[in-house]
Amino acid sequence: xxxIKTPRARRPRKTGRRHPLASxxxxxxxxxxxxxxxxxxxxxxAVATTDASSQQTIAQGEKLFAANxxxxxxxxxxxxxxxxxxxGVGAASVDFQVGTGRMPMQMQGPQAQKKPVQFTxxxxxxxxxxxxxxxxxxxxxxxxxxDAAGDAATGAELFRINCxxxxxxxxxxxxxxxGKFAPAIExxxxxxxxxxxxxxxxxxxxxxxxxxxxxxxxxxxxxxxxVENNPSPGGLALGSLGPVAEGxxxxxxxLGAIVALTVWITAKSN
Amino acid sequence: xxxxxxxxxxxxxGVGVKKSGGFTASAANYIDERTSISGAxxxxxxxxxxxxxxxxxxxxxxxxxxxxxxxxxxxxxxxxASMAEVVYDxxxxxxxxxxxxxxxxxxxxxxxxxxxxxxxxxxxxWAALLFVAAIGLHMLRxxxxxxxxxxRELNWVIGFIxxxxxxxxxxxxxxxxxDLLSGNGLRIIDGLIKGIPVVGTWFSFLLFGGEFPGxxxxxxxxxxxxxxxxxxxxxLIAMHLLFVVVHKHTQYxxxxxxxxxxxxYPVMPVYAAKAGGFFFIVFGVVMLIASLFTxxxxxxxxxxxxxxxxxxxxxxxxxxxxxxxMRLIPTGWEFVWLNxxxxxxxxxxxxxxxxxxxxxxxxxxxEAWITGDKREHHVLDRPRNAPTRTAIGAAGVTFYASxxxxxxxxxxxxxxxxxxxxxxxxxxxxxxLGPFLAFFIAKRVCLALQKKDREIVLHGYESxxxxxxxxxxxxxxxxPVDEYERWKLVSxxxxxxxxxxxxxxxxxxxxxxxxxxxxxxxxxxxxTPVTQTELNRAHGDHPAEITDK
Numbered sequence: 001x002x003x004i005k006t007p008r009a010r011r012p013r014k015t016g017r018r019h020p021l022a023s024x025x026x027x028x029x030x031x032x033x034x035x036x037x038x039x040x041x042x043x044x045x046a047v048a049t050t051d052a053s054s055q056q057t058i059a060q061g062e063k064l065f066a067a068n069x070x071x072x073x074x075x076x077x078x079x080x081x082x083x084x085x086x087x088g089v090g091a092a093s094v095d096f097q098v099g100t101g102r103m104p105m106q107m108q109g110p111q112a113q114k115k116p117v118q119f120t121x122x123x124x125x126x127x128x129x130x131x132x133x134x135x136x137x138x139x140x141x142x143x144x145x146x147d148a149a150g151d152a153a154t155g156a157e158l159f160r161i162n163c164x165x166x167x168x169x170x171x172x173x174x175x176x177x178x179g180k181f182a183p184a185i186e187x188x189x190x191x192x193x194x195x196x197x198x199x200x201x202x203x204x205x206x207x208x209x210x211x212x213x214x215x216x217x218x219x220x221x222x223x224x225x226x227v228e229n230n231p232s233p234g235g236l237a238l239g240s241l242g243p244v245a246e247g248x249x250x251x252x253x254x255l256g257a258i259v260a261l262t263v264w265i266t267a268k269s270n
Numbered sequence: 271x272x273x274x275x276x277x278x279x280x281x282x283x284g285v286g287v288k289k290s291g292g293f294t295a296s297a298a299n300y301i302d303e304r305t306s307i308s309g310a311x312x313x314x315x316x317x318x319x320x321x322x323x324x325x326x327x328x329x330x331x332x333x334x335x336x337x338x339x340x341x342x343x344x345x346x347x348x349x350x351a352s353m354a355e356v357v358y359d360x361x362x363x364x365x366x367x368x369x370x371x372x373x374x375x376x377x378x379x380x381x382x383x384x385x386x387x388x389x390x391x392x393x394x395x396w397a398a399l400l401f402v403a404a405i406g407l408h409m410l411r412x413x414x415x416x417x418x419x420x421x422r423e424l425n426w427v428i429g430f431i432x433x434x435x436x437x438x439x440x441x442x443x444x445x446x447x448x449d450l451l452s453g454n455g456l457r458i459i460d461g462l463i464k465g466i467p468v469v470g471t472w473f474s475f476l477l478f479g480g481e482f483p484g485x486x487x488x489x490x491x492x493x494x495x496x497x498x499x500x501x502x503x504x505x506l507i508a509m510h511l512l513f514v515v516v517h518k519h520t521q522y523x524x525x526x527x528x529x530x531x532x533x534x535y536p537v538m539p540v541y542a543a544k545a546g547g548f549f550f551i552v553f554g555v556v557m558l559i560a561s562l563f564t565x566x567x568x569x570x571x572x573x574x575x576x577x578x579x580x581x582x583x584x585x586x587x588x589x590x591x592x593x594x595x596m597r598l599i600p601t602g603w604e605f606v607w608l609n610x611x612x613x614x615x616x617x618x619x620x621x622x623x624x625x626x627x628x629x630x631x632x633x634x635x636x637e638a639w640i641t642g643d644k645r646e647h648h649v650l651d652r653p654r655n656a657p658t659r660t661a662i663g664a665a666g667v668t669f670y671a672s673x674x675x676x677x678x679x680x681x682x683x684x685x686x687x688x689x690x691x692x693x694x695x696x697x698x699x700x701x702x703l704g705p706f707l708a709f710f711i712a713k714r715v716c717l718a719l720q721k722k723d724r725e726i727v728l729h730g731y732e733s734x735x736x737x738x739x740x741x742x743x744x745x746x747x748x749x750p751v752d753e754y755e756r757w758k759l760v761s762x763x764x765x766x767x768x769x770x771x772x773x774x775x776x777x778x779x780x781x782x783x784x785x786x787x788x789x790x791x792x793x794x795x796x797x798t799p800v801t802q803t804e805l806n807r808a809h810g811d812h813p814a815e816i817t818d819k
Contacts, residue, residue: 232564235392
């Protein structure tokens with residue numbers, strides 16, 4: 001067994017990293033990673049459902065839209081005298097309005113009210129995908145932004161400054177003009193709170209990311225979840241409505257009990 | 271003769287220390303020899319108080335005040351009346367690291383880091399709400415039973431000043447924690463003061479030590495809250511109670527109750543035991559409420575910051591009527607004259623609320639002037655037997671209630687799904703028209719009840735028993751009312767409108783004419799009490815009586 005030539009000993013061959021196509025492969029791999037990472041990152045913040053933008057989902061959403069929404073919003077979501085245009089409102093808006101049961105509206109009134117949700121999550125996602133496909137708009141948030149693990153103190157301060165004038169400091173809700181109102185923010189999911197801030201449903205103003213940054217929005221959600229999950233340290237909160245509830249309570253139950261006791265104490269014994 | 275006996279008994283006791291009686295007797299003797307207190311005990315111990323639940327409402331107010339004093343003293347040990355800025359570093363996470371005044375920070379510490387602090391805060395606040403509410407109900411009882419008549423007019427005024435002082439105490443206390451809610455309240459007061467022409471701005475700067483909010487106001491309110499106002503209140507309560515002792519207690523009309531006697535229990539031992547026990551009952555009720563229900567959650571409101579105003583910002587209930595009055599003023603009530611803005615929206619509120627308060631305070635004198643009644647009254651009126659007074663009271667209550675309700679216009683709008691504007695317009699209407707309607711209805715109801723009483727006295731109750739007379743006539747047997755009940759129904763004084771009489775110069779002045787006119791309005795519609803003659807005649811020819819016998 002004579003080894004005439006050993007490949008290694010011989011002149012270097014154009015294989016491995018010396019291969020002429022190596023740099024091309026390297027670029028391909030690099031691009032794949034960058035692009036993949038980018039895609040992965042952007043999907044994590046933008047669209048949660050992987051098939052949300054698939055043509056099939058959009059088509060399903062279009063059908064649902066035509067059957068349930070088009071009466072007021074128009075067949076191509078262009079709006080009518082009964083409802084606004086939905087072009088450019090984004091998936092977040094649809095997810096909020098349909099996901100909290102506000103849409104489809106039960107009847108015309110000062111504002112759409114919360115009611116039992118009418119569509120399954122898949123149907124809601126399809127509607128959102130359809131509306132999002134019409135024009136770019138705020139996407140459905142997800143991930144770390146909704147984990148309610150931010151700074152509650154900052155969130156509380158931001159909430160008092162930006163939200164409490166309508167929603168009350170404890171998120172118990174409040175009155176607006178002409179029968180409109182800011183609803184109580186109890187048992188509202190973090191996703192819906194976030195969507196409300198970025199889309200400004202009904203009479204609520206939009207708090208975009210220039211106004212309140214995503215981290216600040218996360219802090220606000222953290223505060224609201226703190227209030228929701230921690231009972232009032234002082235006992236029953238009487239609806240967190242403030243002095244009106246306290247005054248009614250002392251007159252009806254406090255003084256009522258006292259008067260009953262005065263009657264008892266002065267009653268003639270039999 | 272009597273002096274000898276007392277000396278003897280004193281000697282007896284002096285000797286008796288060794289023999290019998292023990293420590294109590296000797297201690298009592300020791301104190302009496304040095305203070306002569308037995309005279310006062312004897313006098314007060316035999317004081318008679320009538321028994322009726324509505325006579326305890328003033329006591330509820332007194333006991334609430336004692337609870338407030340006790341819990342308030344606890345709070346002063348830990349509260350810092352300073353607006354120096356500190357960074358909160360206590361146990362409550364959602365405020366950690368937030369800059370706030372020392373007042374707010376120490377109130378947070380009381381609530382979260384001092385044992386029993388939150389309970390004491392809640393006891394103090396709930397007792398304060400109960401204090402003012404009990405005063406309110408007590409005043410209504412006094413008013414509707416005519417207990418403010420001679421000789422008790424001055425005590426009504428003292429009581430009313432106490433009511434105003436209680437509200438002042440409440441408001442100053444509400445403002446002390448320097449939280450968002452109380453800061454908003456102070457801002458409204460600041461606006462009210464600044465709305466007074468010419469002097470308003472000066473007054474505001476004087477009060478706040480510069481531009482609102484400044485750094486002085488909490489310290490100043492604290493001095494008022496724990497020193498000046500309580501001192502005046504204690505002094506006035508003492509006077510109020512002294513007058514009750516001097517005047518003797520009023521009593522409801524009943525058989526044997528006259529202007530010359532008081533029917534009830536002596537203070538010692540029954541009444542003192544009941545009243546002492548009742549203090550603990552009131553304390554217990556307040557404790558129970560304070561341990562179960564949150565009041566003024568300053569941790570939700572956060573420190574005061576002039577920019578945010580929370581939805582549902584209201585004062586405590588007793589300031590509500592003033593807040594409501596401002597909410598009811600239509601928009602745009604202001605004008606500019608000589609380069610100054612005149613805020614009618616504020617001035618009208620100040621004037622109307624001020625007039626209302628003064629009228630209520632001097633009402634006893636107004637009524638005495640109109641009726642010309644100079645007699646002493648120790649037996650109370652049943653509200654129906656003073657129809658015009660009761661009607662005026664109903665009108666006043668309606669007016670106050672409308673203003674009060676307006677302070678919760680936003681809560682009513684959200685909870686009853688109404689429009690804010692609809693609530694405000696409705697309350698504007700009830701504020702202006704409601705009192706007239708209430709006056710009319712209350713007066714008619716009183717007169718109707720008086721007529722019913724008269725009917726019962728003259729003809730008794732319908733028994734439902736139909737009897738056929740020998741002549742073939744059918745009559746219903748009426749059950750005659752018993753004597754005790756009849757006393758209650760007929761023993762009230764009858765008034766007639768004042769006669770216009772010329773004065774010493776033989777002239778009839780304008781004031782006299784006004785007075786006669788008001789008197790006519792007061793007593794024009796009246797049902798006279800049943801006289802003995804009427805009673806005799808009614809019973810004489812009453813067929814039911816005959817068949818019964």
